[in-house]
Amino acid sequence: MRVLVVEDDKNLRxxxxxxxxxxGYTVDTADNGEEGQFLxxxxxxxxxxxxLGLPKVDGLSVLKAWRKDGRxxxxxxxxxxxxxxxxxxxxxxxxxxxxxxxxxMGELLARVRANVRRQTEHTSSTIEVGDLRLxxxxxxxTVNGAPVKLTAYQYKVLDYLMHHAGRIxxxxxxxxxxxxxxxxxxxxxxxxxxxxxxxxxxSNRIITEKGLGYRLIDPATEQQ
Amino acid sequence: xxxxxSKSSPVYGGGAERSEAExxxxxxxxxxxxxxxxxxxxxxxxxxxxxLQNFRALIRRSLAARLLTIAIxxxxxxxAMGVIAHSQFQRQLLxxxxxxxxxxxxxxxxxxxxxxxxGEIALxxxxxxxxxxxxxxxRYFQVxxxxxxxxxxVQVISPSLFDVSIPLDSKLQATLTAPDAPREPxxxxxxxxxxxxxxxxxxxxxxxxxxGRYLFLVGVAPRAILAPAANLVGIxxxxxxxxxxxxxxxVTVLQIRVGLEPLHELQRDIAExxxxxxxxxxxxxxxxxxxxxxxxxxxxxxxxxxxxxARRHVGNLAHAxxxxxxxxxxxxxxxxxxxxxxxxxxxEMEKFVERQLRRARVAARAEARxxxxxxxxxxxxxNLEDLVFMMEQKYDHEKAIDISVEAExxxxxxxxxxxxxxxxxxxxxxxxKYGRNQVIVRLLPPFGDCLFEIVVEDDGPGLGAxxxxxxxxxxxxxxxxxxxxxxxxxxxxxxxxLYAGELFFERGDLGGLKARLRLPxxx
Numbered sequence: 001m002r003v004l005v006v007e008d009d010k011n012l013r014x015x016x017x018x019x020x021x022x023x024g025y026t027v028d029t030a031d032n033g034e035e036g037q038f039l040x041x042x043x044x045x046x047x048x049x050x051x052l053g054l055p056k057v058d059g060l061s062v063l064k065a066w067r068k069d070g071r072x073x074x075x076x077x078x079x080x081x082x083x084x085x086x087x088x089x090x091x092x093x094x095x096x097x098x099x100x101x102x103x104x105m106g107e108l109l110a111r112v113r114a115n116v117r118r119q120t121e122h123t124s125s126t127i128e129v130g131d132l133r134l135x136x137x138x139x140x141x142t143v144n145g146a147p148v149k150l151t152a153y154q155y156k157v158l159d160y161l162m163h164h165a166g167r168i169x170x171x172x173x174x175x176x177x178x179x180x181x182x183x184x185x186x187x188x189x190x191x192x193x194x195x196x197x198x199x200x201x202x203s204n205r206i207i208t209e210k211g212l213g214y215r216l217i218d219p220a221t222e223q224q
Numbered sequence: 225x226x227x228x229x230s231k232s233s234p235v236y237g238g239g240a241e242r243s244e245a246e247x248x249x250x251x252x253x254x255x256x257x258x259x260x261x262x263x264x265x266x267x268x269x270x271x272x273x274x275x276l277q278n279f280r281a282l283i284r285r286s287l288a289a290r291l292l293t294i295a296i297x298x299x300x301x302x303x304a305m306g307v308i309a310h311s312q313f314q315r316q317l318l319x320x321x322x323x324x325x326x327x328x329x330x331x332x333x334x335x336x337x338x339x340x341x342x343g344e345i346a347l348x349x350x351x352x353x354x355x356x357x358x359x360x361x362x363r364y365f366q367v368x369x370x371x372x373x374x375x376x377x378v379q380v381i382s383p384s385l386f387d388v389s390i391p392l393d394s395k396l397q398a399t400l401t402a403p404d405a406p407r408e409p410x411x412x413x414x415x416x417x418x419x420x421x422x423x424x425x426x427x428x429x430x431x432x433x434x435x436g437r438y439l440f441l442v443g444v445a446p447r448a449i450l451a452p453a454a455n456l457v458g459i460x461x462x463x464x465x466x467x468x469x470x471x472x473x474x475v476t477v478l479q480i481r482v483g484l485e486p487l488h489e490l491q492r493d494i495a496e497x498x499x500x501x502x503x504x505x506x507x508x509x510x511x512x513x514x515x516x517x518x519x520x521x522x523x524x525x526x527x528x529x530x531x532x533x534a535r536r537h538v539g540n541l542a543h544a545x546x547x548x549x550x551x552x553x554x555x556x557x558x559x560x561x562x563x564x565x566x567x568x569x570x571x572e573m574e575k576f577v578e579r580q581l582r583r584a585r586v587a588a589r590a591e592a593r594x595x596x597x598x599x600x601x602x603x604x605x606x607n608l609e610d611l612v613f614m615m616e617q618k619y620d621h622e623k624a625i626d627i628s629v630e631a632e633x634x635x636x637x638x639x640x641x642x643x644x645x646x647x648x649x650x651x652x653x654x655x656x657k658y659g660r661n662q663v664i665v666r667l668l669p670p671f672g673d674c675l676f677e678i679v680v681e682d683d684g685p686g687l688g689a690x691x692x693x694x695x696x697x698x699x700x701x702x703x704x705x706x707x708x709x710x711x712x713x714x715x716x717x718x719x720x721x722l723y724a725g726e727l728f729f730e731r732g733d734l735g736g737l738k739a740r741l742r743l744p745x746x747x
Contacts, residue, residue: 009547011548012547012550082581083645084642085646088645102546104554104557114621189623191661192661196624
């Protein structure tokens, strides 16, 4: 998987590049906004790590240009600016995550892992269950046309459930799929995610099969 | 009594010692009178000097005293001018009244003079004016023979003179009786009997059939003319003086009240700037105060600029430090626990930078709020939802936490979006950090007062009673007491205070901490 790192600090760029390479990613780097924007527009990346304070063109402008250009790879903003309003602004512009400096490399890698696009796993980029629609190319989820904002893990849970729509998915199965590369989780983690998803897409779409697991249905066709 | 004087003695002591020291100078005997004078001078002018100094200090301290002094001095000099003009006028008037009379009487006397039985000078008729007969009436005449040695042999006096004569000082007498003295009548003001002012006419005449020269003096005391009007003049003058005093008082009060009013206005205006209600002095001031207010505004601007520059500098510095700290942190992490000291130092640096930045931010916002009357309107619900999604992302890889937003209706916050986000983010972040799986954010519309409420509740361990009390205490620095525990709480409180909001912590229904943030809503 290819990851683009746009960071002007040489040391940090090398650390990021080293850590990502060690984690098995192919890494391209740029030390200014102009070059970063060009690379992001011309090369297919699975994720971009974007510093905001960049020479020549600042990070937010680069992000805006990418999104305007139709580039939909997940973008992880890396910034020293940690005001919540700035984070929200970055997110509004289409960033997928926001990491503030200084950060733990382990945390960053976890977030990269969570955000890297999973499109390679499925040939079809759009799955629909009733009016619930998931576009794995862009990572967009809509209910009846209205976009739903999901975090990377929430997305993964829904993605898995949708790919196995109609059939029962056990908690263990979900946990293994979602957290295959991460550290151990609370036993009720999946429960929490299901709760969040129910709130976001409608509680009647995910059915709890007692003792077995969960099942995603289309409430319009499957009345119980 | 003696105690009192001994207590107050230091004040005099200096003077006494000084005069003694002077007295003990080598030529002390020769200077005895001088020393006497010196010691006396030492007393009163020193006191006078002290008075002058006090007065100067008062003038320096009090504008009112200045104005009062100016008023008193100008009125006093006006009054002095009036008195001078008045007396001048009176003198001229008296001359006009007196001179013809005494001249006529003198003519009459000269004409009536002739040799008496014993060869002395005698008057054939007394003047017709009876006032020359009444004792000490203020109208007198006197005829005296000028002796050869220049002395006077008084031969005739008016009955009004009783048994005295018109006194002449020797110098005047010498001029009048000089052999070559002119014949013309001379008008002179002298002190008369009983030392009362007297205007006289003096004529030196030779009388037919008599030897030698005779000095005729006729005098009228102004008192005799003014006496009937004296009371009247006194009363009107007293009224005039009283009026002047009243005017001084009234003018001073007016000057202080009306004249100094802009200064009070300026004071209020400056106080408002200091409290941050205005950015600069705004009042419309008199031309005389304009330079002052302009300078003050320039000072305020300059001050703000300096502070802003310093703050920007700190902010840039702190931000610039973050990248190297990130590098260090990652480098230290490679050491796999061997560099615990390094890691701790890096953590400290990180926290320090964090805190400085937040402080600078709060201060900057306080600054920005000065002046601009809060015209910001921030819809709350959408921002809450954005924020909650941010938090979901932030904790996404750490733990599964369900942050739900419950709101009946949207409200509008009377303040800046940034502040709202910063405050609420702080609370939600804390709740996510300490909560297990669930955080509830509730938005409650205002009722009663104009404060809406954001409740953030988690299902974490919560705070003990003691910590709750500490968190509730005004100005408590929970975050500084225990780093990591609710970092930024004090800054959060500062921001809440900026908006005159409220922040409470309680034990929530979910078992964890329940924070209630109350902020002003728009009407």
